[in-house]
Amino acid sequence: MKIVVCVKHVPDASGERGFGDDLTLDRDVDGLLSELDEYAVEQALRVAESADVDAEVVALTIGPDDAAAAIKRSLQMGATSGIHVVDDALHGTDAIGTSTVLAAAVRKAGADLVVCGMSSTDGAMGVVPAMLAERLGWPAATYAGRLDVADGHATVVREDDTARLTVEVDLPAVVSVTDQSGEARYPSMKGILAAKKKPVLEWGLDDLGLGSDDVGLDAAWTGVVGAEPRPAKGAGRVVTDADGSGSAAVLEFLAAGRYV
Amino acid sequence: MADVLVLVLAELDGGTPTRPALELLTLAARVGTPVAVVLDEVDQDAAEVLAAHGAARVLSVVDPAFEAYLVAPRSEALDQVAAAVRPSLVLLPSTPEGKEVAGRLAVRIGAGLVTDAVDLDADATTTQSVLAGGWTVRARGRRDVLVATMKPNSVAPAPVEAPAAVTVEPFAVTISDAARGARITARDPRVASGRPSLTEAPVVVSGGRGTGGDFAKVEALADALGGAVGASRAAVDAGWYPHAYQVGQTGTTVSPQLYVAAGISGAIQHRAGMQTSKAVVAVNSDPEAPIFALADLGVVGDLQTVLDEVVQGLQDRSA
Ligand SMILES: Cc1cc2nc3c(=O)[nH]c(=O)nc-3n(C[C@H](O)[C@H](O)[C@H](O)COP(=O)(O)OP(=O)(O)OC[C@H]3O[C@@H](n4cnc5c(N)ncnc54)[C@H](O)[C@@H]3O)c2cc1C
Ligand SMILES: Nc1ncnc2c1ncn2[C@@H]1O[C@H](COP(=O)(O)O)[C@@H](O)[C@H]1O
Numbered sequence: 001m002k003i004v005v006c007v008k009h010v011p012d013a014s015g016e017r018g019f020g021d022d023l024t025l026d027r028d029v030d031g032l033l034s035e036l037d038e039y040a041v042e043q044a045l046r047v048a049e050s051a052d053v054d055a056e057v058v059a060l061t062i063g064p065d066d067a068a069a070a071i072k073r074s075l076q077m078g079a080t081s082g083i084h085v086v087d088d089a090l091h092g093t094d095a096i097g098t099s100t101v102l103a104a105a106v107r108k109a110g111a112d113l114v115v116c117g118m119s120s121t122d123g124a125m126g127v128v129p130a131m132l133a134e135r136l137g138w139p140a141a142t143y144a145g146r147l148d149v150a151d152g153h154a155t156v157v158r159e160d161d162t163a164r165l166t167v168e169v170d171l172p173a174v175v176s177v178t179d180q181s182g183e184a185r186y187p188s189m190k191g192i193l194a195a196k197k198k199p200v201l202e203w204g205l206d207d208l209g210l211g212s213d214d215v216g217l218d219a220a221w222t223g224v225v226g227a228e229p230r231p232a233k234g235a236g237r238v239v240t241d242a243d244g245s246g247s248a249a250v251l252e253f254l255a256a257g258r259y260v
Numbered sequence: 261m262a263d264v265l266v267l268v269l270a271e272l273d274g275g276t277p278t279r280p281a282l283e284l285l286t287l288a289a290r291v292g293t294p295v296a297v298v299l300d301e302v303d304q305d306a307a308e309v310l311a312a313h314g315a316a317r318v319l320s321v322v323d324p325a326f327e328a329y330l331v332a333p334r335s336e337a338l339d340q341v342a343a344a345v346r347p348s349l350v351l352l353p354s355t356p357e358g359k360e361v362a363g364r365l366a367v368r369i370g371a372g373l374v375t376d377a378v379d380l381d382a383d384a385t386t387t388q389s390v391l392a393g394g395w396t397v398r399a400r401g402r403r404d405v406l407v408a409t410m411k412p413n414s415v416a417p418a419p420v421e422a423p424a425a426v427t428v429e430p431f432a433v434t435i436s437d438a439a440r441g442a443r444i445t446a447r448d449p450r451v452a453s454g455r456p457s458l459t460e461a462p463v464v465v466s467g468g469r470g471t472g473g474d475f476a477k478v479e480a481l482a483d484a485l486g487g488a489v490g491a492s493r494a495a496v497d498a499g500w501y502p503h504a505y506q507v508g509q510t511g512t513t514v515s516p517q518l519y520v521a522a523g524i525s526g527a528i529q530h531r532a533g534m535q536t537s538k539a540v541v542a543v544n545s546d547p548e549a550p551i552f553a554l555a556d557l558g559v560v561g562d563l564q565t566v567l568d569e570v571v572q573g574l575q576d577r578s579a
Binding site: 099167228 | 518563
């Protein structure tokens with residue numbers, strides 16, 4: 001069984017994040033494997049470990065040179081091999097374009113199951129897994145808080161606004177998993193050493209039969225026309241509670257704002 | 261200007277249009293003529309509420325596949341509706357499912373896609389709050405059609421002056437086998453809390469690790485203000501409150517009139533889910549807590565004492 005896990009390299013949320021002159025996200029900053037994709041790697045590894053057939057986990061990323069770090073981390077956690085789709089023409093690719101490239105890469109790699117994170121921590125759209133499934137023509141069981149794979153199908157438990165759903169798909173399928181799906185493991189010393197010897201393929205757009213008409217900033221189906229840092233909110237009033245002064249301030253605030 | 265049609269996916273709750281549905285119509289009317297599509301039965305009363313908020317037509321699509329399978333049948337149905345209506349813009353609610361339906365629809369019809377917009381201009385330029393609320397981005401579609409999902413509370417629903425006289429138009433769709441891939445085999449409805457829903461409530465009172473697991477005061481304040489209860493991930497991970505109430509990047513995004521954070525430090529992932537609240541009150545015993553940087557009113561103190569006194573004060577006032 002071949003499991004492809006889609007991992008994204010993202011700017012560190014605890015650092016300075018912003019936009020470049022061409023209004024694309026500034027990726028020239030410290031980055032890391034998106035924390036939410038660690039859950040995807042974890043679930044892919046658990047499925048592989050519990051499978052009663054030989055199973056491999058391939059970490060797939062699309063991104064600039066630095067994105068190799070996302071693959072490295074996945075390999076250290078236990079993935080078998082990596083695929084890095086890297087091409088200068090990919091700069092500025094939007095979510096729609098990302099799904100085009102991921103679909104082409106999954107087709108070329110071949111897979112029984114694709115595991116994604118619930119959302120990237122930078123773009124945070126949470127739509128790539130559904131779009132990838134749409135392009136592959138495969139069923140998708142997304143936002144899984146629980147994932148079980150057996151006998152050629154996957155069962156997930158998904159929480160929506162009003163109910164807890166159980167959803168079943170036949171493989172091949174795309175699933176995405178949430179941060180409720182189970183703590184992601186830390187790479188062990190052994191895993192870190194083993195990762196150094198694991199194969200990583202680098203594919204360009206040519207290798208995928210795609211061109212710059214399909215992807216990149218100019219081919220994006222939506223364009224950002226402005227990006228501004230949110231003005232720092234003027235610090236509000238801070239009251240140190242003593243003998244009821246805190247609750248008095250809150251009551252006054254509630255009355256002034258007509259919240260009561 | 262040619263007539264611009266805006267297709268709005270309007271959802272019902274117990275047969276009545278939801279507040280987000282009316283918000284979408286109000287936003288749609290800025291851009292063109294709204295056409296409401298409901299993936300359910302619609303009665304005349306509901307149709308008139310939609311018309312009162314700008315819908316020029318109300319289409320009803322009914323198919324058992326919407327309940328039996330996840331996401332794909334809905335986007336396939338909207339694809340067929342869009343082919344008939346030929347809208348320039350399609351608006352959906354920014355829920356996880358709404359976004360997935362939008363993404364699939366955009367792929368199918370070759371439309372641009374924007375998710376989680378908080379505002380929409382007359383020329384269909386969208387505004388989004390990104391990077392955990394740190395940046396505001398404006399975007400435009402570059403194709404004939406733009407599909408956009410709008411966050412709840414982006415606008416106040418506004419009745420129109422001269423509502424159209426509408427009759428519900430049934431619209432037939434064909435759902436393919438390919439769209440019947442993700443079978444919903446069980447649906448366990450959540451026990452109703454009796455409080456307003458997190459995304460629609462005008463007031464949200466959230467508790468974090470600082471509650472020490474005792475949410476009674478948080479709930480009491482929420483009830484006194486007619487609000488919803490939220491929780492930080494630390495509180496959810498500790499098992500103190502169900503995940504459905506988590507506010508933040510991997511929980512629900514809220515933008516109420518008033519957000520009260522009690523015993524919550526204000527990590528960036530939490531702020532991502534509440535930063536667009538109109539007003540924020542924070543109660544935290546640590547004067548250095550980051551949440552104070554975005555609070556309109558901060559109280560440095562013990563939340564159990566402060567919330568208790570506030571609830572008492574509100575009761576005294578109404579007595
Ligand atoms: C990928 C990712 C996604 C995440 N998604 C989310 C998310 O969706 N939502 C979310 O909330 N978090 C999320 N987190 C976690 C987030 O980083 C924080 O760990 C979390 O928000 C902390 O919760 P807290 O503020 O309740 O706890 P803490 O950070 O421990 O803060 C508790 C606060 O309570 C105060 N306190 C203690 N006792 C009292 C008292 N008696 N009275 C008043 N104040 C008191 C303390 O001073 C402290 O400031 C995510 C993290 C990651 C990596
Ligand atoms: N550039 C990328 N490379 C690999 N996987 C990606 C990429 N972008 C998004 N994904 C996958 O799609 C999921 C959802 O991303 P998004 O829709 O951007 O929030 C992520 O958690 C990843 O699993």
